[in-house]
Amino acid sequence: MSLSTRVIAALGAVVVIGAGTVGLSIAHASSEGKPNEPKATLVVGRSSMAAGPACYNDGKPLDEAAQAKCQKDAQKALQEGTLPSSDVKIGDRIGVGVAPEVAEKGWFAFTDGGQQQRATLASTRTGSTFSGLLPASGLLASTKKTQVTVVEANEKTGDIIGVWYFQLNNEDAVGEQQQPATQQSQ
Template sequence: MSLSTRVIAAVGAVVVIGAGTVGISIAHANSEGKPEKPLSTLVVGRSTLHAGPTCYNDGKPIDEAAQTKCQKDAAAAVKGGTLPSLDVKVTDKIGVGVDPEVADKGWFAFTDGGQQQRATLASTRTGSTFSGLLPASGLLTTTEKTTVTVVEANEKTGDIIGVWYFQLKNKDAAGQEQQQQAPQEQQSQ
């Protein structure tokens, strides 16, 4: 069975168009350049969220005054609901990733939840770009919102270089809070 000249020409045209599209995409990507700041990625189940650092000093150490300001800015963002966020259920698994440049210097990540009001997502590490996936049930606060903090820190000097904040919105806690409020409202009537 032989292919007709028209079929061969059509396949050739598709290949040429496809190659042209890929070439244009690569050229466009190269012209975009490198991101100004490293990204961190929050993973919840099958959802991901990428964000630049909340606090960053062009790869140089952040002094204590800037760290304090960063924490205040993050607290205001939590209050204002402007932190990058993902929905989570206690049955989900959560992980954090960082750019290779961050992994080369060192990083760690934690939440403001768990049994000790702070749960580790990633211990201090270098070279590894992903924390792995951990059960959300051990990482969340008992309230509707849990803050995830990712810190780039030079393992040798201990200097803080970048800080990312994310927020997890616990959909299970929202339902529990509504159920708890309903009986209280009924009792007050």
């Protein structure tokens, strides 16, 4: 018994559609069950970068041990230069943005620079997703690297929900510049 060309074409179409459906189902299933991690955005001048949180517990509060580990890991990453980073000059303006779901609960942002060794980018706020642009001169540490910290905090309970870190590389900093390579004697 031989199959007609139409039957073969129909079976081929079913196989292709079935394979496409299975592929789509696998792609959909692989994204299911993963926590939705909101992003924070660092704006420097006319450029921006977004990053996921360094510490996040699927929208649940971070306990004190998790917060301490998060801070320790961030300091290590800052020293190693592995935080999401952006070059900045004293004349630039800096801002921070958060996802609407973060703004809904509440957030604040600061740097480890400025005159008091901590400069506020955004005081505790809800509803607003952007800090506005502030002069870099008042936000930068006197060293080459300045850490930016963005914190999602439930304004009603005070619980810390997520923490993002960025690194600003101060192109105008003095003192921590690379040493010139020494010439080898001939």
